[in-house]
Every structure is written in structure tokens, then in C-alpha cells.
Amino acid sequence: MSAAPSQPPATSRAEPPAHAAVNLWTTIGAGLREIWAHKFRSLLTMLGIILGVSSLVAMSALVKGMEKGAKEALVAIGGLEKVRVEPQNVPPEQLHLLDQAVGITMNDVYALEAGASLVTRVSPEMRVPATVSANGKRFRPFICNGVWPVALEMSEHVIAHGRMFNELDDEMARSVCVIGTATRDELWGAPEDVGREIIPLGETLYINGVPFTVIGMFPHYESEQDRKARELALAQAAAAGTQAGPARDRGRGRRGNFIFWLKNATIYMPLNTAWMKFRSGMSLAEPGRWGSPGTPATGVITADPRLSNLELKVASVDVLSDALQQIRNILMSTHKGIEDFNFRTQEDWAENINLFIRNARMSGGLIAAISLLVGGIGIMNIMLASISERVREIGIRKSVGATTGDIFVQILVESVVIAVLGGLVGLVTSFGLVQLIGGFSPTDNTPIITAPAMLLAFSFSVVVGILAGILPAVKAARLNPIQALRYE
Amino acid sequence: MALVELRGVSKIYHLGGEEIRALDNVSLDIEPGEFISIIGPSGSGKSTLMHILGCLDTPTRGTITLDGVMVQDASPRQLAAMRNRKIGFVFQFFNLLPKLNVVQNVELPMIYSGVSGRERREKAMAALEAVDLVNRAKHRPSQLSGGQQQRAAIARALVNSPRIVFADEPTGNLDSHTGEAILGLFRRLSTEGRTIVLVTHDPEIAAVTPRRIEIRDGRIAQHVDLTLAGLDRPPRPGFVAEPGTAAPPAS
Incomplete structure (x- = not known):
């Protein structure tokens, strides 16, 4: 290896290339x-x-x-503003107050109407476990409730035929009822089966053997999807010239449409009627079953005044927690501090939907x-x-x-x-x-x-x-x- | 000042523990407009020398100045720019891109120097005209004969007006007649003032150039320069200079 050669004088370092970006x-x-x-x-x-x-x-x-x-479906059952007050077992630490627990009564309804400013609507409900019969057929509706007329708005119901019972019907405890299409379908026949729509207004219906007059009927509730599918099937059937279309899926099988089936399988009667016909004197027939557990079965005729639940509508979803607190305060006072009630909001459900x-x-x-x-x-x-x-x-x-x-x-x-x-x-x-x-x-x-x-x-x-x-x-x-x- | 100045250039590879000197202390000047051949058998280091001269590689030791730019420790990016602007390559296997047609192949260097599309096409056509290949501009390389492909490759080497053109065994893949024609083309380009370096193992081909450098074992074994003898062209191809300095006869 030879010695390093001398550096040529006039040389520059390698010039930085004027790099032209390739197009x-x-x-x-x-x-x-x-x-x-x-x-x-x-x-x-x-x-x-x-x-x-x-x-x-x-x-x-x-x-x-x-x-x-x-x-x-959430809107169909009344939206997020709906709050349900349900009875619950007295908590263990208050068990000694069991005999003073009154349950949910009309007292609560009046107190809430008077005191809860964030609650816009109060709808008491009295559930009647019922089997209905008419026209020689029997049917167990999903919901058979004694309610106030306000229940209509509460549960997003509308009247398609006839009328809803009014305050007067309630006051007089008249034996009238409003039914959903599922009840009609089961007792008188579905439009798909008989080929025409039967509107059983004025017909007599037996609820647990007690005769009622049908004065109104809800429309057939269904999801957008079902309606479209049904109309399509109908149109196709009409085009094909056949009389009866394919049988309607009543939606019991499908999870998402359960809500709509539930609404269709509803019977409403005035609250007072429900109380008079099915609750007063119950304790005579079966002492201890309807009375408070602590009450001795005396055999005295004591009508059971308790409601199965309250449905409340809150002014808006934003004030839901405030409203719940308000409701709780009022109910605590009417229930003498015994916590034998419980709230159910649709929020849980909405949350479940969101989670899913x-x-x-x-x-x-x-x-x-x-x-x-x-x-x-x-x-x-x-x-x-x-x-x-x-x-x-x-x-x-x-x-x-x-x-x-x-x-x-x-x-x-x-x-x-x-x-x-x-x-x-x-x-x-x-x-x-x-x-x-x-x-x-x-x-x-x-x-x-x-x-x-x-x-x-x-x-x-x-x-x-x-x-x-x-x-x-x-x-x-x-x-x-x-x-x-x-x-x- | 010389166009290319090589001073004490060595290229050393390590294979295992062994040191291999592909180039050993080579010094060399190439003047602008020269027609020079680098000759040597395979493994002599002539390819390594061409790679270093052509900025494809950098020396381990020594300095190289090309057109006033010191490139021995330039970055890969600077080397790329040198190859793009100042150097043209012609290879034994033509090395045209088979998916591009002839004119697109000739345009290739200008794509990397950022010449606009229209100017690229004009310059490429001019370069093809210089090698008499305009009528084949839209052909694929595979549709051309070997001589035509090599002419296209020469057009590509010239298109960016490089300062120096390296031709690595440019006739190695051609029959002797076509090879003659290609050598003739180089000679013509040389008379037009281009600086051309011919790399070959064949003394007969090297004989077309007035100046010949023979490489053996990484060193310059022989340096024949007819220009010093007052001859700027050899009398005929295959002419061997004065006894004593002559290249060994062709094997």
C-alpha cells in the first residue's frame, strides 16, 4: 500500500443533489x-x-x-322517560317493620301527582292474572291490567277502533275493556285466517268468567320491517290472485319483535273495575293470600287496595336522576320509610342495547x-x-x-x-x-x-x-x- | 483539470477472515473527450474499477474526483444523483426494462431527474435519432435485435447528456458484425466529443481506443497511450502499439 496521495486542490465535496421528486x-x-x-x-x-x-x-x-x-322497540314501549315503580320485598334490616309495609297504593299515586314536579304522568296499574274466553275459545293475554285512561299515552297505545274507556267508566267501574289484536285473533280469528278483519266492538268477553263489553281495539302493532314484509307478501298474493296470503308470523318466535307481540296481547279495563271485580273480597275467599303477610287471617272482608305497579313519565331524560330522587323522597314518606318499592327504568334496557x-x-x-x-x-x-x-x-x-x-x-x-x-x-x-x-x-x-x-x-x-x-x-x-x- | 481523477484507490473485501484486494492503490486520470478502454481478464478488478468510476460503489481507500466532485465518501443519494446527471452506462446484456417500450426506456433517467413529460419525450426521440432508432421507438425491447437493443441502451446512456459514458463489454453479447457497428457508433460519439470508457476483456476491442489501461490483480499492469505518441487514432482496429508497451496478444 503506497502512501496516501495528495489531495487535488480544486475539488469540492460531493454536492448535495438537487433532488427532483419523481412525479x-x-x-x-x-x-x-x-x-x-x-x-x-x-x-x-x-x-x-x-x-x-x-x-x-x-x-x-x-x-x-x-x-x-x-x-x-324502545320507543314502542314508551321511551326512556318511562319509570316503573314495582313492589319489592322489604329489605332485611327493615323486616321488623314488615307489618307496616303498605305496598304501592293509590295513596302513592295522589302523592306523586301532587308532589313530584318532574313527573308529568302517573299511571297506576292493577294486574289481573286472567284467562279470557269468548266465541267458545280461550286465551291467556300477556297483559290484563286495570288502568287509568292515561295508560294509553303511557305505553304508546292508540285506539284504532271504538273508544278508550274514560274517567266516567272508571268512576262507575263499568265492565268494559279495550283489547289488542292478538286477543281478537285468538278469540274471533285473525284477518289472515278468516280473510277479513273482524272488529269485535260490542261483543262480550269473559275475563276469568266475568263478562265485559269490548268498546275499543288497538291497531296491529308491528315493526317497520314486519309491516313492509307483510305488505310485500300481501301484494304478491294479490298479484298471484290467491285469496289468503301467507299466514302472519305473530312474532312470538323472534326476540326483537317480542315487544310488539306483547303490546298486541294486551287487555285494558278501568282500574276501579279491576279492583271491584277481582280484588275486593278476595281475602274472604283466600285469606292470607292477598292480605299482607303479617295480617292475621281474620276472615273479615278486606279488599286488597294494592296496585301491582306504577308507570311514571318523567319530564325529560336529562332530569331522570333528579326525578328518580324526587319520586323516591315522596314514596319514602308515603311508605313511612319502608323500602318496599323499587324502580325500573328503560335506561338499563337502553344500556343493554348499547352494550350489545x-x-x-x-x-x-x-x-x-x-x-x-x-x-x-x-x-x-x-x-x-x-x-x-x-x-x-x-x-x-x-x-x-x-x-x-x-x-x-x-x-x-x-x-x-x-x-x-x-x-x-x-x-x-x-x-x-x-x-x-x-x-x-x-x-x-x-x-x-x-x-x-x-x-x-x-x-x-x-x-x-x-x-x-x-x-x-x-x-x-x-x-x-x-x-x-x-x-x- | 482532468474529468476523472483517481488517487490511490483501493477496494478491499473481507471474505471470512481473508482480505481480498479487488483494487490496490490505483491512480488514474481521464481527460474530457477521451476514448479509453480498461482491459483485463475476469477477476482482474476491472469491473470493480468501473463500478467505482461509475459511482455505483465507493472505494475503501483513496479519493476519486468526478467532474470536480469528490465522491469517495458521498451518500448513496448523492451517488444516485451523480449516476443520473453525469454518468451513462451501457451493459453487456443491454439491461432494458422489458415492460417498457424503447422510448420509455430511454426516458427512464429523465424520470429520476424530474424532467417534465413532454420534454422527456422530445429528448428521448432526439437521442433515438442519434442512434438511428426512431422507427423502433414504440417497440418492446423483445421485438428488437441485439444490435438495436444495444443502440437503445446507448441512447438511454446519452439522453441526460452525461459527462462520461461507461460501456461494460458492450459487444459481448453481439455477433462480430453487429459488434463492429456498435464499436463504430462509440467511435463516432467519441469524435463528437463524448468521453467514453470501454471495459472489456478482449484486446481486439480495446484496440479501437487510443488509450488502454490493463488491469491485473487489482493493479494497473500496463498503460498504453497512443495520444502521447502523437496518434489520436490507432491506424486500424487490432493495432498493437510499439513493442515493449504493447498489450499481450488476444487469447
């Missing part, structure tokens, strides 16, 4: 050309992303549909994310294969002046272009997928495709494309041009 469009064009050159391979690679994006969108659409159905939605979204999202991840691995795999068969090309590009960065960007752009194309196709496919799912079960909640879900899925696919491209791009950019050129 992005040129790079994207090159990427598209590369994908087009391997059409089938690229399509297979994209398939992972297509499936990932479309399943993500479809899953979110399904959950959205379920959410809408659940909210619909969140879980469904999480698990669905996880599955879709995994399939996107698999798609990303597919892209990475094919990009790695692609660069190892293009080592020479990379060497040539480097020899004519491509920088490490240029090669990195080129490979990354190719990967992202595959992912973006896959994402776009996936968005289109998701519509078809949702149609397909809707086709399987037309009566379930229709999936709703939302823009944010599409945006989210698409951005995920872009991110996956970037992440999947990084490793191959680094590998390609690091190739030594000399070895790459020698590569056969």
Missing part, C-alpha cells in the same frame, strides 16, 4: 402498469382487501340495522380487521415475490439514477395502489353483500350502510396497503445496484 403520478402510473401486467395475480391479491373492506362495511350495516330495530351493539361492533370489527390483516399479508407476500423477480429492474433503475427513496416510493405506491383498488372494489361489493344478507332474511332489520363505515373501511385498506408495502419497499430500496445488475 407521483408517473409513479402511480408505473404501479398501475405493473398491476395490469399481472392482472390475475393482482386480482387474487386484492381479494383479501376486497373481502375485508366489504365485510367491514356489511358488518357495520348489520349492526346499524339492529340498532335501529332496537331503538324502534358495542359488542357486536367489536367482534364484527375484529373479524373484519383480521380479514384486512390477512389481505395485507397477502399484499406483502406478493410484493416480496414481485421484487425478487424484479431485482434486475431495480438494479437498472438505480444505475440510471434512482435513489433509495425513489425505489422505496415506487414499491410502496404499488402496494398502496393494490390496496386502494381493492378497497374501492370492496366498497362496491359491500352493497351486493348487504343485498345478499337482506335476501336471506327479508324480515330482519334491514342493514344500513353508512358513509362513516365506508370511509373507515376504505382508510383501513389504505393503511393496510402502506403497512404491507413498507417491508418489501425497504428490502427493494436496500438492494445493492451492482449485485442487482449481476442478478440473473
Whole structure:
């Protein structure tokens, strides 16, 4: 090794290159050309992303549909403002006051009406465990309650035929009742079965053997979905020229429509009627069963004045907790501090809905994310294969002046272009997928495709494309041009 | 000042514990407009020398100045810029991108120097005209003969007006007739003032250049310079200079 040669005088250090950014469009064009050159391979690679994006969108659409159905049901039972006051067992520490526990009575109703400013409506209910019969048939309605006329608004009922009983009917304890369509269907026949709608106004109905006159009927309650499906079936039946359509699913089997069936299987009678006909004198017949547990069975005729529960409507959801406190204070005073009552709000239910939605979204999202991840691995795999068969090309590009960065960007752009194309196709496919799912079960909640879900899925696919491209791009950019050129 | 100045350049590889000197203390000047050949058998280090001269590689020791820029410790990015602006390569296997047509291949260096699309096309067509290949501009490389492919590669090497062109065995993959034509093209370019370095193992091909450097075992074994003898062209291809300094006869 000779001595270090002297430095030539007039030399500058290597000049920093005025790096001209390679036009992005040129790079994207090159990427598209590369994908087009391997059409089938690229399509297979994209398939992972297509499936990932479309399943993500479809899953979110399904959950959205379920959410809408659940909210619909929530509104149908009276919304979030509804509070139910139910009797409960006296807590252990107050057991010595058991004989003073009065239960929920009309006293509470008057006190709440007078004192609870945040409560807009009070509806007492007296439950009558009942079997009804008429027309030679028997039926056990789900709800048979003695109520005030206000129960109509309380439980989101409307009168389709006839009238609701009024305060006068209540005052006089008249033997009148309002029924839902399920009762009519069971006793007189459903429109689908008899071919015409029977409106049994003025008919006599026996509740536990006591005759009542039907003075009103609710409409047939059903979810949007069921209504559409039924109308569709009806239209099809009409087109086919058949007289009777397919039998109506009364919804008992399906969880989401239970609420609507419950509303249809309702019988309301005036509160006083319920009390007079079914509660007064009960203790005579069965001492101790209806009276307070502590009361000695004396055999004296003591009518049971207790209500089965109260339904309250609060001014708005925002003041729910304040209202609950107010109700509690009033009831504590009327109950002499004995806590033999309990609140049930729809909030628990709403929370359950939200929890379910969140879980469904999480698990669905996880599955879709995994399939996107698999798609990303597919892209990475094919990009790695692609660069190892293009080592020479990379060497040539480097020899004519491509920088490490240029090669990195080129490979990354190719990967992202595959992912973006896959994402776009996936968005289109998701519509078809949702149609397909809707086709399987037309009566379930229709999936709703939302823009944010599409945006989210698409951005995920872009991110996956970037992440999947990084490793191959680094590998390609690091190739030594000399070895790459020698590569056969 | 010389276009290329190599001073005490060594390239040392370590294979296992063993030290391999691919280049050992090489000093060399190349003047602008020179037509020079680097000759040597395979494994002599001529390829390593060309890689260092062509900014594809950096020396382990020594300095190299190319067009006034010291490149021995330049970053990969600076080397890429040098390759892009100041250097053109012509390879034995043409090294055209098979998926691009001829004119797109010629445009390739300009893509990396950020030339706009229209200007790229104009310059590429001009370069193709210089190698008489305009009528094949839209063909794929696979549709061309070897000589045409090599001419396309030469057009690509020239398109960015480099200061120096390296041709690594440019006739190695061509029949002798086509090889002649390519050498003729280089000679013509040389008369137009281009600086051209021909790398070959074949003394007959090296004989077309007035100046020849023979590399053996990483060192300059012989340096023939006919320009010093007042001849700026050898009388005929295969001419061997004065006895004593002549390259060994072709094997």
C-alpha cells in the first residue's frame, strides 16, 4: 500500500443533489402498469382487501340495522322517560317493620301527582292474572291490567277502533275493556285466517268468567320491517290472485319483535273495575293470600287496595336522576320509610342495547380487521415475490439514477395502489353483500350502510396497503445496484 | 483539470477472515473527450474499477474526483444523483426494462431527474435519432435485435447528456458484425466529443481506443497511450502499439 496521495486542490465535496421528486403520478402510473401486467395475480391479491373492506362495511350495516330495530322497540314501549315503580320485598334490616309495609297504593299515586314536579304522568296499574274466553275459545293475554285512561299515552297505545274507556267508566267501574289484536285473533280469528278483519266492538268477553263489553281495539302493532314484509307478501298474493296470503308470523318466535307481540296481547279495563271485580273480597275467599303477610287471617272482608305497579313519565331524560330522587323522597314518606318499592327504568334496557351493539361492533370489527390483516399479508407476500423477480429492474433503475427513496416510493405506491383498488372494489361489493344478507332474511332489520363505515373501511385498506408495502419497499430500496445488475 | 481523477484507490473485501484486494492503490486520470478502454481478464478488478468510476460503489481507500466532485465518501443519494446527471452506462446484456417500450426506456433517467413529460419525450426521440432508432421507438425491447437493443441502451446512456459514458463489454453479447457497428457508433460519439470508457476483456476491442489501461490483480499492469505518441487514432482496429508497451496478444 503506497502512501496516501495528495489531495487535488480544486475539488469540492460531493454536492448535495438537487433532488427532483419523481412525479407521483408517473409513479402511480408505473404501479398501475405493473398491476395490469399481472392482472390475475393482482386480482387474487386484492381479494383479501376486497373481502375485508366489504365485510367491514356489511358488518357495520348489520349492526346499524339492529340498532335501529332496537331503538324502534324502545320507543314502542314508551321511551326512556318511562319509570316503573314495582313492589319489592322489604329489605332485611327493615323486616321488623314488615307489618307496616303498605305496598304501592293509590295513596302513592295522589302523592306523586301532587308532589313530584318532574313527573308529568302517573299511571297506576292493577294486574289481573286472567284467562279470557269468548266465541267458545280461550286465551291467556300477556297483559290484563286495570288502568287509568292515561295508560294509553303511557305505553304508546292508540285506539284504532271504538273508544278508550274514560274517567266516567272508571268512576262507575263499568265492565268494559279495550283489547289488542292478538286477543281478537285468538278469540274471533285473525284477518289472515278468516280473510277479513273482524272488529269485535260490542261483543262480550269473559275475563276469568266475568263478562265485559269490548268498546275499543288497538291497531296491529308491528315493526317497520314486519309491516313492509307483510305488505310485500300481501301484494304478491294479490298479484298471484290467491285469496289468503301467507299466514302472519305473530312474532312470538323472534326476540326483537317480542315487544310488539306483547303490546298486541294486551287487555285494558278501568282500574276501579279491576279492583271491584277481582280484588275486593278476595281475602274472604283466600285469606292470607292477598292480605299482607303479617295480617292475621281474620276472615273479615278486606279488599286488597294494592296496585301491582306504577308507570311514571318523567319530564325529560336529562332530569331522570333528579326525578328518580324526587319520586323516591315522596314514596319514602308515603311508605313511612319502608323500602318496599323499587324502580325500573328503560335506561338499563337502553344500556343493554348499547352494550350489545358495542359488542357486536367489536367482534364484527375484529373479524373484519383480521380479514384486512390477512389481505395485507397477502399484499406483502406478493410484493416480496414481485421484487425478487424484479431485482434486475431495480438494479437498472438505480444505475440510471434512482435513489433509495425513489425505489422505496415506487414499491410502496404499488402496494398502496393494490390496496386502494381493492378497497374501492370492496366498497362496491359491500352493497351486493348487504343485498345478499337482506335476501336471506327479508324480515330482519334491514342493514344500513353508512358513509362513516365506508370511509373507515376504505382508510383501513389504505393503511393496510402502506403497512404491507413498507417491508418489501425497504428490502427493494436496500438492494445493492451492482449485485442487482449481476442478478440473473 | 482532468474529468476523472483517481488517487490511490483501493477496494478491499473481507471474505471470512481473508482480505481480498479487488483494487490496490490505483491512480488514474481521464481527460474530457477521451476514448479509453480498461482491459483485463475476469477477476482482474476491472469491473470493480468501473463500478467505482461509475459511482455505483465507493472505494475503501483513496479519493476519486468526478467532474470536480469528490465522491469517495458521498451518500448513496448523492451517488444516485451523480449516476443520473453525469454518468451513462451501457451493459453487456443491454439491461432494458422489458415492460417498457424503447422510448420509455430511454426516458427512464429523465424520470429520476424530474424532467417534465413532454420534454422527456422530445429528448428521448432526439437521442433515438442519434442512434438511428426512431422507427423502433414504440417497440418492446423483445421485438428488437441485439444490435438495436444495444443502440437503445446507448441512447438511454446519452439522453441526460452525461459527462462520461461507461460501456461494460458492450459487444459481448453481439455477433462480430453487429459488434463492429456498435464499436463504430462509440467511435463516432467519441469524435463528437463524448468521453467514453470501454471495459472489456478482449484486446481486439480495446484496440479501437487510443488509450488502454490493463488491469491485473487489482493493479494497473500496463498503460498504453497512443495520444502521447502523437496518434489520436490507432491506424486500424487490432493495432498493437510499439513493442515493449504493447498489450499481450488476444487469447
